[in-house]
Amino acid sequence: xxxxxYNSEETRQVIAEKATQLFAQKGFAGTSIADISRESxxxxxxxxxxxxxxxxxxxxxxxxxxxxxxxxxxAIAGSYNTSVEKLYGMAHFVMNNYKTxxxxxxxxxxxxxxxxxxxxxxxxxxxxxxxxxxxxxxHEGVARGEFDIDNVEETTLLFGTWMGTLCQxxxxxxxxxxxxxxxxxVTIFVGGIRKR
Amino acid sequence: xxxxxYNSEETRQVIAEKATQLFAQKGFAGTSIADISRESxxxxxxxxxxxxxxxxxxxxxxxxxxxxxxxxxxAIAGSYNTSVEKLYGMAHFVMNNYKTxxxxxxxxxxxxxxxxxxxxxxxxxxxxxxxxxxxxxxHEGVARGEFDIDNVEETTLLFGTWMGTLCQxxxxxxxxxxxxxxxxxVTIFVGGIRKR
DNA sequence: CTCAAAATAGAACAATCGTTCAAATGAATT
DNA sequence: AATTCATTTGAACGATTGTTCTATTTTGAG
Numbered sequence: 368x369x370x371x372x373y374n375s376e377e378t379r380q381v382i383a384e385k386a387t388q389l390f391a392q393k394g395f396a397g398t399s400i401a402d403i404s405r406e407s408x409x410x411x412x413x414x415x416x417x418x419x420x421x422x423x424x425x426x427x428x429x430x431x432x433x434x435x436x437x438x439x440x441x442a443i444a445g446s447y448n449t450s451v452e453k454l455y456g457m458a459h460f461v462m463n464n465y466k467t468x469x470x471x472x473x474x475x476x477x478x479x480x481x482x483x484x485x486x487x488x489x490x491x492x493x494x495x496x497x498x499x500x501x502x503x504x505x506h507e508g509v510a511r512g513e514f515d516i517d518n519v520e521e522t523t524l525l526f527g528t529w530m531g532t533l534c535q536x537x538x539x540x541x542x543x544x545x546x547x548x549x550x551x552x553v554t555i556f557v558g559g560i561r562k563r
Numbered sequence: 564x565x566x567x568x569y570n571s572e573e574t575r576q577v578i579a580e581k582a583t584q585l586f587a588q589k590g591f592a593g594t595s596i597a598d599i600s601r602e603s604x605x606x607x608x609x610x611x612x613x614x615x616x617x618x619x620x621x622x623x624x625x626x627x628x629x630x631x632x633x634x635x636x637x638a639i640a641g642s643y644n645t646s647v648e649k650l651y652g653m654a655h656f657v658m659n660n661y662k663t664x665x666x667x668x669x670x671x672x673x674x675x676x677x678x679x680x681x682x683x684x685x686x687x688x689x690x691x692x693x694x695x696x697x698x699x700x701x702h703e704g705v706a707r708g709e710f711d712i713d714n715v716e717e718t719t720l721l722f723g724t725w726m727g728t729l730c731q732x733x734x735x736x737x738x739x740x741x742x743x744x745x746x747x748x749v750t751i752f753v754g755g756i757r758k759r
Numbered sequence: 760c761t762c763a764a765a766a767t768a769g770a771a772c773a774a775t776c777g778t779t780c781a782a783a784t785g786a787a788t789t
Numbered sequence: 790a791a792t793t794c795a796t797t798t799g800a801a802c803g804a805t806t807g808t809t810c811t812a813t814t815t816t817g818a819g
Contacts, residue, residue, distance in 0.1 A: 375796060392674045397592035400777060410798050412779080421777065471667070474731065478588050518747070525729075525748050532728040533721075535670065551714070552721050555755030571766060596807060606768045608809080617807065 379417045382407045387428050391468035392538065395425060395476045422482070426489045429473060432466045433496040439464060440500055450508030451557055457504060458530065458549040461497075465534040470494055494527070501527050508560075515562040526556060575613045578603045583624050587664035588734060591621060591672045618678070622685045625669060628662045629692040635660060636696055646704030647753055653700060654726065654745040657693075661730040666690055690723070697723050704756075711758040722752060 385407040389398040400421060404411040418424040440460055447453040461467065473490045476482055502523040508514035516522050533549060540548070581603040585594040596617060600607040614620040636656055643649040657663065669686045672678055698719040704710035712718050729745060736744070 378796090394590050394592060394671050396590060397671055397675060399775080401775080411777090412799070413797050415778070416796070471728075471731070475590050475593055478734075479593060521744060521747055522751075525744070525751065528728045528731075529725050532667075532724045535667075535724075538674075548717060548721070551717055555718075555721065556751060558755030558757075559751030559753070561754075574766085595805080597805080607807090608769065609767050611808070612766070 375417075378407075378409060378413075382409060382414060382417060383428060383431070386424060387432060387466070387469070390425060390428065390472050391465075395472050396479075422476070422486050425472075425476065426486055429469045429493050430489065432469060433493060436464055436466050437496040437500065444500075444503075450504055450511055450513045451561070453504050453507070454557060455550065455553050457501070458553045459546075461530045461534065462537065462545065462549045465537045467497060467531045467534050470497075470531055497530075498523055498527050501530075505560075512562060514560045516560050522560065529556070571613075574603075574605060574609075578605060578610060578613060579624055579627070582620060583628060583662070583665070586621060586624065586668050587661075591668050592675075618672075618682050621668075621672065622682055625665050625689050626685065628665060629689060632660055632662050633692040633696065640696075640699075646700055646707055646709045647757070649700050649703070650753060651746065651749050653697070654749045655742075657726045657730065658733065658741065658745045661733045663693060663727045663730050666693075666727055693726075694719055694723050697726075701756075708758060710756045712756050718756065725752070 382403065386398070386403045389402055389406060392398075393402075400411050400414055403414060407414075414424070418427065440457070443456070443460070444453065447456050470493060473493050477487055477490050502519060505514060505516060505519050505522055505526075509516055509519065529552060533552060536545060536548060578599065582594070582599045585598055585602060588594075589598070596607050596610055599610060603610075610620075614623065636653070639652070639656070640649065643652050666689060669689050673683055673686050698715060701710060701712060701715045701718055701722075705712055705715065725748060729748060732741060732744060
């Protein structure tokens with residue numbers, strides 16, 4: 368079997384990528400279906416062939432994007448020797464796979480009355496993936512005696528929000544300065560939680 | 564003289580306050596004039612009696628709000644003995660005078676094509692006020708031998724973005740947990756830049 | 760009390776929004 | 790060659806957007 372008529376999956380991917388980019392840049396309300404249509408090169412109507420509506424499109428994008436993000440991180444998470452190194456590696460990874468900008472956009476959507484309960488519930492679980500990845504590093508670091516943390520949950524939240532906003536700079540900065548910014552953030556953070 | 568006809572200034576203030584709140588919560592595109600009208604209790608048309616248009620309204624709100632923020636901070640900035648204390652004080656101040664959420668909203672507006680050059684230029688200078696306040700603390704801390712920082716500008720940017728996002732939590736958290744979160748952030752940050 | 764000016768409301772505007780739908784296109788199966 | 794079904798378009802929908810305009814109310818001065 369495997370009837371792969373056409374290669375519609377490819378166009379769906381194009382729409383998804385452009386939409387993700389636009390949502391991250393201009394927010395949920397600030398991104399129109401017309402924008403996505405123009406940027407992806409497909410008609411407005413066709414977007415509704417692939418996705419039920421704007422809200423579901425965004426939720427799908429977020430979920431899929433986070434799942435992919437988590438898998439990609441898991442693939443390289445084992446290649447670090449110390450927890451400190453792993454934290455630097457995470458910052459580098461976040462910088463190069465910046466999908467977290469969708470999180471604040473999700474918050475924006477969640478704030479708006481009229482957002483469907485299904486969407487709200489889906490949005491609720493969005494931050495779980497990256498937060499779990501962060502928390503794992505901190506727990507490991509404490510167990511290894513590298514970190515001195517009395518509230519891991521709070522520390523995770525702090526690190527997560529910081530990484531999240533730093534991602535905004537990937538839109539306006541690049542190369543070495545950007546990399547140094549992320550590294551410096553981790554250096555400061557590690558300095559604040561390192562055991563001594 | 565002093566012809567203070569009516570007290571229209573009061574209603575203008577009400578509109579400004581509600582609008583600020585809405586913009587911070589739902590973003591620029593996500594906030595409609597109808598929203599501001601409903602929330603402030605004044606007609607849609609009347610908003611245009613006080614403000615030229617939506618874009619100018621937002622710029623005015625941002626500038627005014629930042630100016631007020633800066634003045635209020637300057638009034639208490641002198642009451643701290645050490646730079647570390649001042650940094651904690653700043654976090655507490657930011658938490659209780661959270662106007663920085665307008666900064667990311669300004670970014671959202673700046674990203675959108677069609678935004679007028681005047682608005683863009685005004686938005687450019689928005690972050691100057693809080694950033695200058697942060698930078699002053701770090702410079703002072705270095706001079707006093709409290710901090711060990713090789714790039715004050717970068718450090719300021721990092722601290723500023725962190726405080727900025729933490730403000731988002733003022734919408735969902737409150738009281739002691741919120742306060743502990745801000746304090747913990749400063750503790751970590753100070754630990755990362757303290758001279759030893 | 761009168762009156763002009765300021766303040767406010769509310770209807771109306773074109774433009775854009777998200778969404779729907781019927782029609783056209785294309786490729787694979789028969 | 791004919792048919793079928795997935796794909797894609799483009800026009801059209803009502804709702805909402807930012808904005809303008811006119812009319813009405815409220816105010817302070819003479």
